[in-house]
Amino acid sequence: MTLAQHSLALRAPQLMTTPPLLTMTGVSRRYGDVVALRDVSATVYPGEVLGIVGESGSGKSTLLRMMNLEDTPDAGDYRLALPDLPGNLFDLDRFARRMLCATRIGIVYQNPHLGLLMKHTSSGNVAERLLIAGERSFAALRGRAREALDASEFPLDRMDARPIELSGGMQQRVQLAKAIALEPVLLLLDEPTTGLDVSVQALVLDTLKRLQRDRAITMVIVSHDLGVIRTMADRVMVMRRGRVVEQGLADQIFQDPQHDYTQQLVHAKL
Amino acid sequence: MTIATLTKPWEAMSYGFLDASAKRELRRKMLKAIAVPGCQMPYASREVPMARGWGTGGLQVTLTLLRPSSVVKVIDQGADDSVNAASIRSFLSKVSGARETWDTLEATILQSRHRIPEERLRADQVLVLQVPNPEPLRPVEPNMSVARQMHADADYGRLWLILYEQIVRSGRVMQGAAYPSLVNGRHVMTPSPIPRWDVPKLHMAQHLTFLSAGREKRLYAVPPFTRVEPLVFSDVPFQVEDHAALTCHRSGLTGYFMNEIPQGDGGSQFELSDSNLGIKAIRQAEGADARIGPTWYENGKTS
Known part of the structure; x- marks a missing residue:
């Protein structure tokens, strides 16, 4: 810096x-x-x-x-x-x-069920944001989802786990990654x-x-x-x-x- | 003058089984569906002598289209001789006087579950597909009111989420049937439960296709010469099933969609899914007069 x-x-x-x-x-x-x-x-x-x-x-x-x-x-x-x-x-x-x-605008809810698609993967939840904004390249989606999850200090080896399998703190991190994915x-x-x-x-x-x-x-x-x-x-x-x-x-x-x-x-x- | 001279003689049912008002309503909805390609039109799905889920949607559209000079073919998983296909076909002929056929080239109306015949359909033919679930957004949006709003806004981003997760999980797109496709650049539709192999056949086709779901009370259409583009990532191309190199063990044909037949020794053999094409090929080989029309796929590639 x-x-x-x-x-x-x-x-x-x-x-x-x-x-x-x-x-x-x-x-x-x-x-x-x-x-x-x-x-x-x-x-x-x-x-x-x-x-x-x-x-x-x-x-x-x-x-x-x-x-x-x-x-x-x-x-x-x-x-x-x-x-x-x-x-x-x-x-x-x-x-x-x-x-x-x-x-x-990014938002993180108290209840992760409001902000996340519980049956989809965590990285998919972040990718959804990017998809709405029009991103259509798989490699770019994957890369940017990884970046956002990394920035919210989510353990990347679990990025394809479904939020419902994660702890509360992890779910909030997925929400945060989703919220900041598009800066x-x-x-x-x-x-x-x-x-x-x-x-x-x-x-x-x-x-x-x-x-x-x-x-x-x-x-x-x-x-x-x-x-x-x-x-x-x-x-x-x-x-x-x-x-x-x-x-x-x-x-x-x-x-x-x-x-x-x-x-x-x-x-x-x- | 008696009452008998003023009224029609008693009949067991009206022509084509459905009553006139039901057919009128269906025709209106079919015209609407053609006018807005790929957009789901709600309709008052009637009772027909068949359980919901067995092709009542397709049956109602076919009954509405039939006339005595029609030639009707019905297939189920590509086969003309399955119980379901045979009963629907004989029912159609019984209530309308239409002629039955197995030959794709001869038919004027084709009702189908799961497959589009391998021989090219012409402009004078109509394909009717039976649809179990007409809503492509259902896996990502369980609330159907919201899903309709998403259709209105062309908000289809989430559909790529399904493909994204399939690639993440399995390394490739696993959507085997009902591959979501964009019709005329506007509406995403579920092309019935047809395999990926059949989706390119709908793109800029000469024939008219109706897709109708009786239980869900929705019908939609792909008019002739309409773009049907399967959803893809910009860096992951659309691929049909890997059947191009398979050979049918009964007819010897190669390069069409095959059914896998497991064998006693743990291996498998393949046979043509489009049974009528196989029958015609075998007849030809035996020297009989059977004409095979031009096919969508030549040597395993779309032509």
């Missing part, structure tokens, strides 16, 4: 100098009588990791699903700084949405380590951290685990009952929480 790259990778979040990669404004969503999101706005800057915390049912996963265009809100605007897609992404048709999600501009992580034991959790977080450092990848990570957020995030957004109650730099939130709810959350943890 050259010095120039190194300094780029270690640069602090460029809150002041660069325009945000992701801008979400005024997103509201209600499911029947349940209000999942009330007027939520969020910005994510290139190369930054945004952590979203909150109790169960606070709307953090719904927000992430919106970011992955899996659901359309009742109101709201969502833009990514992509030259070919300048408008509100919620206005895209099904076809454009699918292409965008497949090629520009997306945005990586969404929905409780990526929940349900893993502490040592495996540390290893997966380690991989994520390394990826973030090496590729300066922009991430949004949702978790109810403050430890995970503290390890990963540059900036933190605290959600409660579908609203953002507080946001700021990670250290600021953890050292000096302002909102009552955040104070409770931080103290409960410590």
